[in-house]
Amino acid sequence: xxxxxxxxxxxxxxxxxxxxxxxxxxxxxxxxxxxxxxxxxxxxxxxxxxxxxxxxxxxxxxxxxxxxxxxxxxxxxxxxxxxxxxxxxxxxxxxxxxxxxxxxxxxxxx
Amino acid sequence: xxxxxxxxxxxxxxxxxxxxxxxxxxxxxxxxxxxxxxxxxxxxxxxxxxxxxxxxxxxxxxxxxxxxxxxxxxxxxxxxxxxxxxxxxxxxxxxxxxxxxxxxxxxxxxxxxxxxxx
Numbered sequence: 001x002x003x004x005x006x007x008x009x010x011x012x013x014x015x016x017x018x019x020x021x022x023x024x025x026x027x028x029x030x031x032x033x034x035x036x037x038x039x040x041x042x043x044x045x046x047x048x049x050x051x052x053x054x055x056x057x058x059x060x061x062x063x064x065x066x067x068x069x070x071x072x073x074x075x076x077x078x079x080x081x082x083x084x085x086x087x088x089x090x091x092x093x094x095x096x097x098x099x100x101x102x103x104x105x106x107x108x109x110x
Numbered sequence: 111x112x113x114x115x116x117x118x119x120x121x122x123x124x125x126x127x128x129x130x131x132x133x134x135x136x137x138x139x140x141x142x143x144x145x146x147x148x149x150x151x152x153x154x155x156x157x158x159x160x161x162x163x164x165x166x167x168x169x170x171x172x173x174x175x176x177x178x179x180x181x182x183x184x185x186x187x188x189x190x191x192x193x194x195x196x197x198x199x200x201x202x203x204x205x206x207x208x209x210x211x212x213x214x215x216x217x218x219x220x221x222x223x224x225x226x227x228x
Binding site: 033040041042043045048088097098099100101102103105 | 144146151152153154155156159201203205216217219220221222224
């Protein structure tokens with residue numbers, strides 16, 4: 001089963017621009033996490049935001065969480081070609097496995 | 111940090127054969143492991159949850175007789191794809207939950223195994 005949707009499905013930008021990806025989910029959650037996956041590779045954990053947090057930063061990443069709207073956004077500032085990858089949000093309800101969204105494919109051209 | 115390994119990293123097999131994939135937690139004991147499947151250009155789909163010493167819990171639509179999961183120790187879970195067919199070709203990713211990670215009990219992911227069935 002999948003928890004929700006990412007929006008947009010695909011995003012193409014130039015180096016230096018900001019990239020914003022959105023994630024919506026369906027049920028109440030314990031926390032929400034963002035992962036990156038380069039083509040054909042494993043997952044890289046980016047950031048975790050708890051259900052009682054509204055915003056979190058990590059380097060060039062900024063994540064927001066709106067539990068009333070059941071949505072989250074991931075902002076990558078000053079993007080680089082190396083940021084080209086698929087990005088997934090994943091949610092956890094208490095005591096269960098992470099459930100992934102459908103993902104956003106980001107392409108950053110130099 | 112918590113490291114999860116998978117073996118093999120890729121495997122090619124003939125249709126009708128069985129393939130075993132191993133998932134190991136290298137520096138922690140994982141009471142719970144999860145198996146995901148990812149088809150090309152799609153997201154990860156949870157297949158099953160396995161708890162050490164007990165039967166795995168499969169997600170709806172996943173055939174338990176086809177995807178045999180064994181979690182015999184706190185550091186090893188195996189997924190056996192029985193009588194594999196081309197439609198089973200996919201990227202299989204395991205994940206282990208460390209009870210030491212507080213307070214979130216987060217999951218750590220293996221690098222994945224790419225299965226190609228000819």
